[in-house]
Amino acid sequence: MTQIDRVAVIGTGVIGASWTALFLAKGLDVITTDVAPDAERQLRQYIDAAWPALEALGLAPHASRSRLTFTRDLQQAVTGVRFVQENGPERIDFKRTLYEQLDTLLPADVPIASSSSGLTMSEIQTSCKSHPERCVIGHPFNPPHLIPLVEIVSGERTSEDTVNKVTAFYTSLGKRTIRLRKEVPGHVANRLQAALWREVVHLVSEGVVSVADADAAVCWGPGLRWGLMGPTLLFHLGGGQGGIEHFLDQFTGPMTAWWKVLGSPELTPSVQQMIVEGARLEASGQSVDELAAQRDQMLLRLLKLRQSGDQPEAGGHV
Structure with a gap:
């Protein structure tokens, strides 16, 4: 698997901000994007508040808050990344529009993982005309920078290779993954x-x-x-x-x-x-x-x- 050292976080609310803090603590370059007013200030404030706990747990070599980039431009956010963690609103129309864009912007081998707890990947990935196989649910438990659990759920068109890549990536971050064998509303936890x-x-x-x-x-x-x-x-x-x-x-x-x-x-x-x-x-x-x-x-x-x-x-x- 290509080393994942640069990730994009789409949506920087509570879950997206927590993911961002974790990725930074693991020594990754993180590019974030959110169109909400004052999103960047709130994101950096959240990370500063979370950092002492992450230091106590142990930072990876080269971990630094300076490796964070914020942009409002989606294309800029996903350029050159090796993994995408999506945390947008729980609305199927929003997700489908976003995934249609991501499908055209990203190389075929870049996984797209959704933090969605209320929607299934089978619903979301229908808008991906080229590479729906690289889309998967990677649902964390709040707050992701502390709670190890991640639920991995395939959609109807998700490939086993994607599941393996995403599982290996989360595991490398110290997460504890579980694999759902079927899609069910709300997942398991x-x-x-x-x-x-x-x-x-x-x-x-x-x-x-x-x-x-x-x-x-x-x-x-x-x-x-x-x-x-x-x-x-x-x-x-x-x-x-x-x-x-x-x-x-x-x-x-x-x-x-x-x-x-x-x-x-x-x-x-x-x-x-x-x-x-x-x-x-x-x-x-x-x-x-x-x-x-x-x-x-x-x-x-x-x-x-x-x-x-x-x-x-x-x-x-x-």
Whole structure:
């Protein structure tokens, strides 16, 4: 594979800015483009704020914020790049127009990866008349400069060679990739958190628990373990020496009984107000920026723990 040392980031909102910070920290030349007013100032401000965390995680040789270029001109942004990370609005008409342009501007061997969480690549790549095979979903989890996960999803016309190239590139950046075998709305990680939050909304709306206590139940219980291992592997540990087989023997009955009574709440105005009031109360007057800074500091410590290879001792309970 041709070395990817120069990348284009299209769209520099929160996700695009975070991708940009990561690419710079990995020692790449990054050309960014966005037509929004004040986009360049906001991008550089975001990168400056993210840089200390990236330094703590370890910068690649030659990593520098000075390797960032900003332009409003799409053609200039993609000239000479070896990879494109697209982060435009979640509108299919916008994506198709953009990809039609990119298809004509880029050499055939330059992959185009979309951060889209709401659209499928099969929908997007229909506008690429010449090389739809080099288009793929590369969906990160926010914020991409800290969270390792990237979901890779092919469209109907995406080539296996593109998937391999993109996977190798993300892996070289320290990302943890997963490959979806089918296109589904929301991909995987967002569907999983949507399923959990649906039950949170149900329990809150039914008066079972407060918003703060529902959040505490997650982050001080299973959420701590999920930061180290996935739920199936943890249930394997929950089965003791008998592993997942023993766990299923013990808990298939109770678990499936719980499934049958999980809620399907509606986010009516009154339910939304309950969630809003609960979240504001839980925030205790802290601003979004203050809470995000706390999140990122804790993420940084967890990532360092993961990098060290430390693992907790296995327990024997669900």
